[in-house]
Amino acid sequence: MRRLLALAAGLAVLAASACSAPAPPRADAPQAKPPGPATLPAPTSPRPVGTTALHLTDTSRPDPWDPDVDARELKVTLWYPTKQRDGQRAPYMTAKEAELLLKGSGIATAPYNTLSKTRTNAVKDADPSGRKLPLVVLSPGFTKPMSTLTSLAEDLASRGYVVAGIDHTYESYATTLSGGRVAECLACDSDTDPGFGTGLVQGRAADVSFVLDQLTSKWKHSDLIDRKRIAMVGQSIGGASAVAAMVKDPRIRAGIDMDGTTYARIPKSGLSRPFMFLGSQEHVPGGRDNSWDRDWKLLTGWKRWLVLSDAEHQSFTDIPVVADVLGLEPLPGMLPAARGAELTRTYVAAFLNQHLKSQRQPLLDKPSARYPEAKFCPAVCAHS
Template identity: 70%
Template sequence: MTRSLTAVLLLLAASACSTPAAPRSDPAASPSVSVTPGTPTTLPAPTGEHAVGTSVLYLKDTSRPDPWNLDVSVRELKVTLWYPTRQKGGQRAPYMTAKESELLLKGGRIAGVPYDVLSKTRTNAVRDAEPEGRKLPLVVLSPGFTKPVSTLTSLAEELASRGYLVAGIDHPYESYATTLADGTVAECLACDSDRDPGFGPRVTQIRSADVSFVLDSLGKWPVDRARIAMVGQSIGGASAVAAMVTDSRIRAAINMDGTTYARIPKGGFTKPVMFMGSPGHVPGGGDASWDRDWKLLTGWKRWIMLTGSEHASFTDTPLMAATLGVKPVYGVLTGARGSELTRTYVAAFLDQHLKSQRQPLLGKPSSRYPEVTFCPATCGQS
C-alpha cells in the first residue's frame, strides 16, 4: 500500500492542541525514492563531537495522584536521558518496544506494514553507557499529544552529541503507549477528553508539574542548574512555554508548532523564546496564540517558519516515510531535510542561550537554509 506523505503525517501528528498546515507548493519537489515498506529506519547520525549514551529513569511523584487514571494514587513518569559519553561501543538503545510500535501505528490508523516495525528503528545511542561526568547544560524535551518522547530521538541524540544532557519526558496516559517500570503499558486515557473545553490549558498545567518534578529528581545526574532550557513539539511546545513561566529554573524555551495556552504576564516576559512553525503558524495565520504571545515577549525572541513543513516535520515521523510505505509529495520537506533544519536551529538557540556562544544563524536568513523564514518581518506583520 502506498499513501501520501501529507496524509500519513496528519494521521500521526493529529492533535486537538495544534494547527497542522497544508503543504506549500513553492519548495522544490521531494526527490524520488524507492519505497520498501517495512524496512527499518536508521536515524541520522549526530553531528557533534561526543558519542551518545542513554538511560531510562522511572520516577514517582507521591505528592499528587495521576490526573488521568483515577485508580492510581501517584504520578509516575518515564524519563529517557541522552548524554555525552566516552563509550563508543556497546548495544544501541531500542527506539521503542514492539507493543509501543503497535499501539502508536494503530492509534495513527497506519496499516499495511508490520506493527512492530518502529521498534526496529536503528538509533545511535549506547544503552546505559557511562556519562562523561562533568556538569552539563540540561534540555528538557516534551512530545506532542498521543506521542512518546521517542519520536524526538534524533533531536535528542544530536543535542547530546553537542554536550547537552537531555531529559525526554513521557507523560503517561497522554500517549498511545508508555511502558511503565513494572512493564505495564499505559495507554491514552486522555484521548477521549481532547475535545473538552479547557483541555489544552489542563494538559500544559499537568506537564508543567511533571517538568518541575523531573527537575527536582535529577540530583544524581551532572546537571548545571544555572543552564536549563526546555523544547517541545505541539502540546509539548506549549508546555515548554508554560513550564518556563511557572518554574524559574528554566532559562529559555522553544515551542515547535504548538498552540500556546499558558498566559504570559501582561507586563511582559524577558526570558528567551523561539517559535519554530509550519506555514500554519505565521502572523495573522490560523493560530492566533502566537500573535498574542509575540507582543508580550520583551526579551530575546525569534519566530521562524519552515516552508514546506508539516506539523510532524519537527519530529522523527517523516524519517519513517519509506518504512511506512509513504510516497514523497511535491512541496513537502523530506524527513532528512526537516530533521537537519530542526536540529540545526534548535542547537543554535541552545548554544546561544545556555553556552553563551553567539549564533549568527539566528540573526538573519541563511542561503544554506532557504526554507527558513524569519517572522514577522518577512512573512507578514503581526
C-alpha cells in the same frame, strides 16, 4: 483546537491517503521488496552518545488522568555524552509501543512492530561523561511517545547537552512504566472537552518541575547537570508546554515551541527569558493559528519567530524519517525528511548554544543563504 489535536494525533498527516488500504497488487505483478529498518540520521558531532531510562513517581499529586491512581508515574529517557563508542544501541521503542502507536494512528500499511526495529545511535546504559553540562528537557506532541524526538535528542547530546525526554503518562498511545506495564492514552477520551489544552499544558508543567527536582538533586549522576543552565524544547502540545513550564518554573532559562498552539497565559508583565517559535506555515503572523501573534507581544526578552517553508506539523519530529518503512508517501512539495531534520537540529542547537553556552550565533540574527527555508517573522514571513 480539535483540528490541530487531530493533526498531532496521526502519523497519517504525511499522506492524504495514508490510512486508506492500498490497492492489492495484480497477481502477475512482481512483489516489491519491503524496505529495511529505518535508521535515524547520525548526530552532527562525532562525540558518542549514551542513553538510559528512569522511572520516577511523584507522590505529592494524584495522576490527572486516572482517578484511581494517587501518584503520578513518569518515564524519563536521558541522553548524554559518553566516552563509550561500542555497545548495544538503544531500542527506538518496544514492539508493543510500536503496535499501539500505529493502531492508534490508524496506520495499517506496515507490520505493527516495524518502528521497534528503527536503528538509533545511542549506546544503551553507557556511563555518562562530563560535569556541569547544560540540561535540555524535551516534551513530545499529544499521543506521541518521547521516542519520536530521538533524533533531536541524540544530536543535542552529541553536542554536549544532557537531554531529558519526558513521556507524559496517559497522554500518548503507549508509555512503558516500571515493571513493563504499558499505559495507554486515557487523555485521548477528553481531547474535545472545554479547556483541554490549557489543562494539559499545566499538567505537563508540573511534570517538568518534578523531573527537574529529581534530576538536579536525587539522580545518581546529578553532578552531570548545571542547575543554572536549563532549557525546554517541545513539539506541538509539548512546545506549548514549554511556555507553561517557563511561566511556572524560573529554573528554565530558555525555551522553544516547535509548531505548537499555545494555551498557557503569559502574565501581563511578560516573559523576559529567551524564547523561540519554530514552526510551519500554520504559524505565520495572521495565519490560521493566532496564538503566536498573541504571545509574541508578551515575550519581552530575546525572541525569535521562525517559519520553515514547506514544513508540516511533523517535520520537527522523526516521523518523516521513518515514513518510508511505514509505506507513507510525503505530500508533493513537502520538506524532505533529511532536510527537515537538519533544519530542526541546526536552529534548535543554535538557540541553545547561544543561551545556555553563551556562544553567539549569527545564524539567529538574519536569514541565511544556506538555510533559505527559514523565514524570520513577523515581518518577512508574512509576505513570503
